[in-house]
Amino acid sequence: MTTASPSGAAFVFPREYYFPPFFTRQTNLTTHHAQLTKWSALxxxxxRHYRIFKLSLSSTSPSSTTTTTTSSSSLIPSNPSSTLTGTTSTTSLVSTATTLTANTATSTTNTEELxxxxxxxxxxxxxxxxxxxxxxxxxxxxxxxGDSxxxxxxxxxxxxxxxWAALIESWVDETAQRGTVLTLYELTQGENTRGTEFYGLDPELLQKALQILVKRSKAQIFGQEDSLGVKFF
Structure with missing residues (x-):
């Protein structure tokens, strides 16, 4: 099961997700590219729906499950760009996601259904x-x-x-925060940012975004690791 989305609504999967061939690697290059495009979008x-910032790809078992053949045309969607055929090989796999909760604690969410x-x-x-x-x-x-x-x-x-950097910079302008010092906690967990898209943003991702502003001479980060602050220019 996954954690609830901010809106509390369950994710609605696209129709390709319900065609068995979608889970089979396609041999035709054009079809395979379309398959990768659709999986990437999914x-x-x-x-985005569950505000997941990191995925952990881990095998739950060293052994594989049964191989199943799915080649019937009745399994293929009518949209040519969605056409996927072939043999489906399955292995035990669980994907987990790291999300940031409202109190900045990190929790791991089972996203196997993805x-x-x-x-x-x-x-x-x-x-x-x-x-x-x-x-x-x-x-x-x-x-x-880790770039591995x-x-x-x-x-x-x-x-x-x-x-993310652009969103933060826009908020800084809209709220006249240039020249002021804010803690990183205030940016992602403070009352003033509640309701913004970057509220609850993963701390590491926040720093990646802020470093972009630093390189553009739009911000300066200072302080110790557990109490970092940022000043916007």
Whole structure:
């Protein structure tokens, strides 16, 4: 199960998620590119809905489950761009997400449903998930933590650090905060930022965004690690 979204609404999966071939790596290059595009869009939408900033890709079992063949045309959506056919190989996989709670504590959320459709008994295997993540990385929408392509934790940028930086800078202008000093806690957990899109932002992602403003000479970060402050110019 996942944590509730800020609105409390459950995520609505796209129709491709309910076609078994969607979980099969396609051999045709054009179809495979369309498949990666749709999976990437799904990952970004899902993470945006639940405000997930990091995904941890971990195998729950060293063994694989049964291989199933799904080649019937009745399983293929009528939209040509959604056409996916082939053989589905499944492995046990659980994806977890790191989200920031309102009191800045970090919690881990099981997001297995993102890559595992229990109703269809289909799941994307780990190598294919990594291919989706790599597709997002090339598009600037994901990044392996520690820049290790074999790592387990990845940032999912449904908003890039640059986009977060722009949102923060706009808020600074709108609230006349230039020249004032704010703690990083105030930015993501303070009453003055409640209701903004960056309220509850992951602290590391916040720093990535602020570093962009620092490089543009729009902000300065100072203080100790547990009590960092920022001044906007």
């Amino acid at each position: 990952v970004l939408s899902y993470c 890559f595992h459709n229990r109703k269809l008994n289909r799941r994307l295997n780990l190598s294919d998930i990594r291919e989706v993540i790599d597709f997002l990385v090339k598009d600037g929408r994901a990044e392996y933590v 392509k074999s790592g387990d934790i990845v940032w999912v940028y449904w908003r890039t650090p640059e986009e």
